Amino acid sequence: MEAILKDPAGAVIGLDFDGTLSPIVPDPDTAVVHPGAPPVLAELGRHVGAVAIVTGRPPAKVLELGPALKDVPGLVILGHYGFERWEDGRTSAPPPPAGVPRAKAKLPLLLDSLGVTDAAIEDKGRAVAVHTRRCADPEGTLARLREPLAALAAEHGLVVEPGRMVLEVRPSGMDKGHALGAFLTERSARSVLFVGDDLGDLAAFDAVRSSGLPGVTVCSGSTEVTALAERADIVVDGPEGVVALLRELTSAFSR
Structure with a gap:
């Protein structure tokens, strides 16, 4: 975390969506982004090099469930594990496999x-x-x-x-680790923090470790999945804890 605080302009902040920015619910179509997430991500984006949501959801669905995310300056959504990308109001993607x-x-x-x-x-x-x-x-x-x-x-x-x-x-051929690793290279990142909650986020944790950059892994904890907590540098209590951690980070930048 020290490298991020000393050089925020070189930091990439990556986050999963479900279970990280949005509470897990029985029906995934009724999920909603934590109300504190868009404003804290907007504030975070004013300090760091980039903020990216890396998710298995399509970007369009993420924005449907969290419309306020459209107003987060510079936000990039790497959806479908990186197959689709939303940035500056536009989505790009290759054709879907047959x-x-x-x-x-x-x-x-x-x-x-x-x-x-x-x-x-x-x-x-x-x-x-x-x-x-x-x-x-x-x-x-x-x-x-x-x-x-x-x-x-x-x-x-x-x-x-x-x-x-x-x-x-x-x-096959893409996961959150590949997506995050390519994004770090694209943005010439000098440090990285990634927050996840589920098994698919382990690949992103691996990408943080293998990047060679000063990195922090954060688990949005639950009793359903413990593998991430065992490998995380920081464990917080669900989306509420994620938002609180990001608020602390933005406050530290402001100080």
Whole structure:
């Protein structure tokens, strides 16, 4: 943290969205950004080199759930694990792989064949996710779905990304670590802080470690996932703790 405080203009602040800037909820479509996040990110952006949200969500969905994020100066959203990028009001992305819509079409039939009727399917455009949080047995259903979803993904040249009561079928070749690492190089970062909460954020933690830069990893803690907390430099209590930490950081810059 010392390098960030001494040279904020060289710092990149990276953050996950769900569970980090937005509380986890049973229905992902009803998630909302923490009300304190947009103003503190805007203040943070006035001091540091760059602020980036690195998420599995499409950028358009992030902005739908947190409209005030559009007003954060200089914010970059690296969505779909870096496949899509939103910056200055514009989104850029390569064409989606053909395997994704094919897997989406087969997914309802697969769930029906397994007798899974209470899982929620989230169409993420370039990926499709199955959430079990609202199931009668969330953990048991998640376990039952692991192998069938892995087989479906492999059939269409895709991979499965596990998370907090969710399994996501998505393209390979990109993860939060690749996205963050490339962004650090692009911005000629001299230090980095990354905040995450789920298994997909481990790759970003690895990118911080392998960047060769002074880096800080922060876990937005939960009882559902402990792997990040075990590897984080700082552990805070969910999105409320993340916002409080960022406020402390901006206050330190102001002083």
